[in-house]
Amino acid sequence: MRVMRTGAAPVGIVLALTLAGCSALEAGGGSGGDAAIDDLSIVVPAGPGGGWDQTGRAMQTDMQEEGLVGNATVTNVDGAGGTVGLANIANATDPNTLLVMGLVMVGAVETNEAQARIEHTTPIARLTEEQEVIVVPANSPYKNVEDLVEDITENGKDVSITGGSAGGTDHILAGMLLQASGMPSEHIQNKLNYIAYSGGGESLAALLGNNVSAGISGVSEYAEQVAAGELRALAVSGEERVDALPDTPTLTEAGYDVVLTNWRGVVAPGNLEDADKEALTTAVTELAGSEAWQATLEEKGWDDAFLAGDEFDTYLEGNIAEIQVVLQDIGLIQ
Template sequence: MKLSKISAFALAAMISFGPGAVTAQEREQVMDKVHFLIPGGAGGGWDGTARGVGEALVNSGLVETVTFENMSGAGGGKALNYIVENAQSNEGTLMVHSTPIIVRALNKTVNMGYRDVTPVAGVIGDYAAIVVGKDSPYQSWDELYAAYQENPGGVAIGGGSSPGSMDHLVPAAIMQAAGSDPLDMRYVAYDAGGKAMAGLLSGEIAALSTGLSEAIALSDAGEVRILGVTAPERVDAAPDAPTFTELGVDMEFINWRGFFAAPGLSDEKRAQYADLLKEMTTTEAWATVRDRNGWIDIYNAGDDFTNYLAAQEADMEKLMKDMGFIQ
């Protein structure tokens, strides 16, 4: 089951970085400041994306100062509600988001969606991964899946987001592609990637469903083993991690991540943000951040981005109905 067909957009506390981080590229500064709103806690994919983009913007000289605000809660709904309800004071804010802004609206985890904000641009694609802790008895996907087949309820898989989210849908789809009933899978939800990682290391869950960029960081730190990746071929940033296709599971998936602004933002300001992000993707500073995280460039902006979101919404709705996640 190639989920990439429905989402391979690539394939068709506060912290600030100040002006001292600017490199010698001498690019013309586009903005004085950008504030990033992150709908989850530290250590998750949204957090890493926003901070990576902020790093590249400053190090390329495009923005003087960037700030970050983590606002976790309600499966991303708290941040979404905040930027909508405080639109006038959030004109200088970009909220990072991804496929879950569609999924969580469909499964009613949140009461708003992408239509309630201003889509600016998709920037990266991130494959998904299944990982186990460094001391896990499971050395490979085959070992984990064998244990799962014997006792699905005894092999819990966790994720840093709510039930019915991408962290839930991806392993369920993997199990389905492997030949098992996806509804047999026991999913344990955590409010952020850091909490999910703690659950993995404590033994609360047998495996963790996460983005490849987070998996690479955890693997490099010696905390996890990556059992499988939803890429069509091995990723340079994780050359030892097999793809699920290699493992005999016909499943590919890539999750876009992009940025949204407050509702009612002027077309001029929307275009300014989109152009800023486009310029960033041409810099050496961005290439450093992108390659370090194993991300894929997927830049798509404005109406093209909005139209893509509408098409993906229709595809995801069908998938979730087929898998029994929504009626």
């Protein structure tokens, strides 16, 4: 029985994704004609430089280059895991507006008890994803994920796991791992000692200083230190191994029925007219199939996770429900 499949879609959704991707490839590549959207506003609900900001600015550049919009602007609205920006867009009156968001926001809405919810927006598309990796210091006694889980089971909070913000992707994966180990839900929050840091540099320093037992983050955050022999990777969180860590098994291979990816996508204001939703969905679909965007994915090391329309709607609904269960188990929400 699969405990969580947050990063994986059911067979029907995968088929729809494939068909949508084919359509995008046929329609994309730069129309060169008059853009259906003259002015597009892209809201990034975080400060400059992070993953959401990079996504929004890459969309801005590539959509203009491909002639999919006449003009695109990016506005940063930072705060509370993206929920401040979410509140701004939920009732926005300009239909030609996109909010960059993703799995981190799904968790932030719950942990911040945000009044504005993702369900108050109009889902447009999932665009990218990145796998997580579980690492330990090079001199750690843990040789595999099973060793780590067994120690947590026996010694509880004497074992520490570091990662990003509480309720974020890293914290969620830690909870899912214990769920998949068979640990009863009521015990997880009493066993899991998760130490949250706001930046990857702080968690890395804690690992290299042997101040924590293990760490969880995106593959790109720790791959260099793994290659240098300063950290040891125990498992990655996707369905397949990653090129950056070819010798590192997936959690599924390690015996834990968990798949999770840190995905990013875009939503629009709520209560859009059908024509406005169609225009935005078409523009983003054509972006996903364009040469410019494919080059951006390659350059950034992002995995293509395109999913649009009703399929993304269904995926998002299931993702929110799954994350609510994990956050309850780790004691962040009631």
